[in-house]
Amino acid sequence: MTLHDLAELLRGYAQREVPLATVHERLRTVLAADPLDVSASDATRWDAAPDEERLFWRLVYLVDSSDDDTEELRAAAGTVVDALRDTGSAVVTHELLPLLLDRSRLVGIIEKHRAGIITRTGFLSVVAESGYPAHVKLWLEHATPAALGRLADRLDGGQYGALVTAFEARPE
Numbered sequence: 001m002t003l004h005d006l007a008e009l010l011r012g013y014a015q016r017e018v019p020l021a022t023v024h025e026r027l028r029t030v031l032a033a034d035p036l037d038v039s040a041s042d043a044t045r046w047d048a049a050p051d052e053e054r055l056f057w058r059l060v061y062l063v064d065s066s067d068d069d070t071e072e073l074r075a076a077a078g079t080v081v082d083a084l085r086d087t088g089s090a091v092v093t094h095e096l097l098p099l100l101l102d103r104s105r106l107v108g109i110i111e112k113h114r115a116g117i118i119t120r121t122g123f124l125s126v127v128a129e130s131g132y133p134a135h136v137k138l139w140l141e142h143a144t145p146a147a148l149g150r151l152a153d154r155l156d157g158g159q160y161g162a163l164v165t166a167f168e169a170r171p172e
Contacts (some may be wrong), residue, residue, distance in 0.1 A: 001030050003056040003090060007081050012058065014078030020069040027064050051091040055084070058094060062101075076101050083160040092164055098131045104156050106130075110152045114145045136167055143171035 001009075009026060012018035059080065066073050079100050084093045099106065113123040127140045143151065147166075154163045 001026065001056075003059075005051040006056055007084055010063065010077040011081045013063075014074050014081060020066075020073070023063055027060055028129055030060060031064065033151065041101075051089075055090040055094040055097075058097065075104070079103055079158075082158045086158065086160040087164055088161075092122070093160075095133050096136070096160070096164070099136055100160075102130065102132075107152045107155050110148045114149060137172050139167050140171070147171040 009023055011016060013020060013023050030120075063073070063077065080093065080097065083096060083100050084090065087093055087096075108140070109118060109123065109126055112118040113120070124141060127137050130137065132140070140148075140151075151163070151166065154160075154166065
């Protein structure tokens with residue numbers, strides 16, 4: 001199974017076309033074929049495309065570790081697959097994975113911060129403890145309320161390519 005195959009499987013799961021039991025069954029085959037002893041592993045795929053393999057295995061373990069078929073898991077699978085499609089980059093998607101998996105919570109926090117319910121200090125505390133990549137934290141720390149609003153809109157709208165571009169520029 002390749003990253004593309006896994007993304008298609010997860011897209012099907014996110015859209016309720018594939019049950020979680022089927023996803024787990026397909027992943028069991030992948031996990032059973034992967035030896036626990038790294039010296040017995042075939043490094044060909046890692047050598048050829050390390051970024052794709054890194055994201056592939058992170059997604060395998062993310063889904064495999066969840067026994068419960070929840071809306072949160074479906075949403076997370078859909079978000080990651082959409083981000084991979086929109087950015088076209090396994091490395092960028094993997095880097096943003098903590099943010100992507102925390103998307104709905106972050107959007108809610110941004111809305112509360114912009115409404116004055118969460119103070120700037122409270123918002124910065126959430127950012128500091130978030131586990132987001134350093135450049136994303138830095139961007140969030142310096143973002144104006146308007147920039148945070150645009151970020152929330154991009155996250156809600158699945159505009160992950162635009163999100164990546166925004167993180168590369170100064171927040172205004």
